[in-house]
Amino acid sequence: MKIAYLLASLAAVAGLAHAAPPAKNFFESPQYKNAKLSPSGRYIALGLGDHEQRDAYVVLDTETLGIVGGGRLPDYDVDDIRWVNDTRLVYTVVDRNAAWGDTRFAPGLYSVSRDGKERRQLVEHRGMQFTTGTLIKSRLEPWNTFLLDEDGAQDSEIIYLQRPVWSGKSDYEIERTELIQLNIATQQSSSITHPGVARSWLLDHKGQPSVLVSLKDGQETIHYRQANGEWRAIASQSAYGILDEGLAPIGFYDDKRLLVKTRKKGDKAALYLMNLATGKIDGEPLVSMADFDFEGEMVYSKKRLAGIHYLSDARSSIWFDPALQAAQKEIDRQIAGLTNIVTPPAQPETNWLLVASYSDRQPTFYSLYNSKTHELKGIGGAHPDIKPAEMGQQDMVKYRARDGMEIPAWLTLPAKGGKKLPMVVMVHGGPYVRGNAWGWDAEGQFLASRGYAVLAPEFRGSTGFGLKLFSAGMKQWGLKMQDDIADSVKWAVEKGIADPERICIMGASYGGYATLMGLVNDPNLYRCGVSYMAVTDIPMLYDSGMAVLSDLPDDYRAYGVPMLVGDLEQDAAQFVATSPLKQAERIKRPLLLAHGIDDHRVPFTHFSKMRSALEKAKADAEFAAYAGEGHGWSTLKTRLDFWSKVENFLDKHIGQEQK
Template identity: 30%
Template structure:
């Protein structure tokens, strides 16, 4: 989309601003180069492009010092410029076309391009003096720069006028943002200035400025992703990308990691995660095309007995408990019997034999096992309330022991070691989630183990050897621990002293006798894996997951806070680009998904990519986000596009008042709920944003709720309370649906969507794109047929981020 600009002349004027920060523009004054052509004034729409390409020796003017920018360019001149741009050298022969003599100034260029199958003739003739049409130019550029389909759906008003042989090539030009026009005018002749403009943009694809890091470096797979050690500490397994698929590799302690051997061969399904079951067996999860219908597999460490344990189409399976009283058995949940309800099964992981052991009556959303792998608890929805169910023995029926009203939270964490109590995170009777002990005999919370006044408790660290809780985790600006065990606290202090400025997490056993396995991380580093020897006090690096990421090149992520318009304190993070100053910057506002989630401090490749390209990045934990207590989260109920969006808007205004943001160069981009927030920002505060990016976000609150996946059905009433009721809250939901207020949108919007998305149906993007196009407003729309809720394949990620950066550069960086 081009901010409702569709006329060709105006488009050309707009295009003159694109790529104004190109690094290959030398220190020689561009004005001097332009003034070298008497007929190219400084304010000409292609003056910069003509100047830069002339400096590179690609273009040339006439002997009289003119460029003749408005003169129709010939096929011969086009071939000459293209061959220079591609640095193709000399052809094998100069006799490819009967109407191009060997003495022609175009002979070498035309023939070498023909040998590369970039140009074509007709019945042995090339017609070098013929004018070039716009559709012919499209085909030449696509062949020359090998522009492949990147999944972006584009639209022209004059598609009927395009020749069949050129149609897909014209589409490619728009897919790669070489044109943003709504009308392409395919039969029109191309002028010399226009060709210079398009050639410049094609050359710029893949060009990096000084200090810019390739997109691939931020998103390529690590050679030691998800590294895990077997229970006996002898064998290591890790996920590694091969042929754009995650595969499991194993190797033995003491061997070089480069000798790791692949044991899986995932042709049609992607490996999502894995875990060691015992010293010989690995259990792993797969999905297909992002559909989230997970399958459970088992495999031996030598690659034998690779079994799909749940080989059922359109069925979602999840591991519930790895360790039961039966050797070689696990517990898992599966919605095979009913798409809306997951039952519990036990299964032999060596044979795949399974049977149902607990049937879901239809409203159970979570099953809970005790320390011995027996299903002892369940959480069920009843309207908007949550029923907590318990049974003392597996042969007993479940009985309700507590009802949690909507707005309160009670999350089972684990049974106590004597099985008499349940440790849970609860905000019943308080604002923040606290770690509590619930006594089954008395049916009451008997102890508050730890409560933090500023943040919810998020996790606990447990030692099964000590049969004790070692620490409680909570998160404010960063993750912190409240220690409950002196030995564990001392261990963490020793490690912290060895990795100053880094956060870290212990992997596996939190208190091993000798070697502690842990991973570091920070805002500027994905971290590394280490071993710490508790006896010798020596730390050894195990592996760098992404050694190509250099901390000194990354930007600082700073915790920030500001007041909302109604007096709440809103927390978030601001990442500033390096070496471009701290004021009047282009900004990308990046609201998180969920929305019942939060942004956290740490290394984020997407944030770092944007900062590396010169953008300040604002992340806001708006009301409705988790971690800040019950009151803050519930303040987001039925506030989509309203107070939740106001919190984001207030953050942008805060940046403007601080002098950090250039108010003319602000974009909003998000995924899932963040995509909705991007649409809402463009809809309800159209004056605030120069551009928006909706990555798989809902566009209508009605169709979003109508198309929820079946397994969300038990929580439908809860969703009505959180989002809105289609009948009771109809007016509010209409007002908060960008689709129904599309006439308010002014900024260009880029859409991206996975075909197989089970959470946000593709219809959400389709209907928004069509609504804009019906108003005559174009929108680039990337669809990936092999993805679901988010792009996970490396090639798809690269396509998306290339398009994202190009879109932002056009509409933000170079206004």
């Protein structure tokens, strides 16, 4: 797709097609994804999604866009792609035809030459030795070895991997996370020595492991690796709950200063510089925002900090490099109306920059920009079948809760607009996370394309909007957090956005819990509910529910859950009143309840017990259980089946014919 064609399609935001776009346009694998420039900028690697065959990858010459290399595996899909150096890449694989319960968190890892002719397996698959028949070495890292979230130096054969180590109590409780240095040429590996029980790692601006966060008894300690290789503790704090002065290491400014996120002043967390020698934090922030906590990632080029990609309502960038600042300005002029995220190569030898463009109506589209000639050439988009003219407008709004607290929310309206619309309240999971950001969202836009207004409140307890909003959610499951959701509905009705007779509440995980509690607490507000992967009984969080391989260790249940949700003994009466399982007889509105049988974060027992209680109460409920699926729908087949059920359910209870 050419840039001119893309801009023309964005301009055509009038006139909807008669038929709603098919569901697969929203929920199939992105066609182009994970675009990465090589260290020199001479090549670009892209993931290629394909719903008819395995996802692949391709390497293009940035000057000519000619194909340099690429590949596809017969039994697995190429997933995350990284450059190790300018001649070799690594990629993980998944099986998009298999549900979560069949993948067992074992992606495997491969290295490949730029031209795709030499491929080596680096990490084994769980329970088997998978072979591709092409130059596979016999020595493989164990299956529980994963790519680190950050890129390394990209100037040698060395990469860094993380390896979760289980406690032995179950298959899903992580005791610690080790950092592994791997030479992809020799396949020799070694563990990075460190103090404490490792929780997470951070590489510096030169791609070397330099920060370790350890965890013990609800306390985390931040360690810095000095030039002599020794680790030094630079901060210690509570790992959970309310952190007025808590520190989060974000990246490196240079050899002497660490970038940390903290609430040194006021309600919002900002980005500060910390002197690594003294531990002193600057008095004024480097980056701060009036309405948002800082969230972002560092952009390094030539082994120095070139800029910062950060998130406010939408994503944006700050550039310390004047040339990149000028390039951003010209790109924004040429692709007006979109958010354009620019990424330079790590060690540039060309003038090409990677551009990822998007809006609320436009899914991500990749381009290359030449900072010398100002040429901009399109590569391709994540969802090319999505037509911006058929998508709805998304805006951030704010409303007052009943106690006066200001709550942010995301409102997406159908492309044709309208008043007194049928509305779906989308409740985010977590709940102690940020729910959304401005940009194209498959689920919200799918519902908007069917004529629904979609309102997604960032209720108290949500992160990213300041300490006051977050801390007000402590131990408020089913209480003030629930009131915030109800108050968002009342706001939408008062503003004439929503038809009070056609409102449905919907959500997954904690959002599924809040959906059930919405039907319990506020049956007059909601005509129906869609709850999936839902927590249905709070006490089950303590004995079977919140352990998952990726991010929730035993320590979280011992210290985090009591602080955030409540104490099992002291808050027992509250848990009875705020657990949907104990209140199932009060659910009188139609309900669609769905769950993955292999869900290990919110185990299937939450669903099965709730189903039994609803059946006993003779509730108007539909049920869907997906074999092999976990905490999220991993296959296109499941996604299409589930969202087809959602579409039919909503149409039946709040659709146009119900007016």
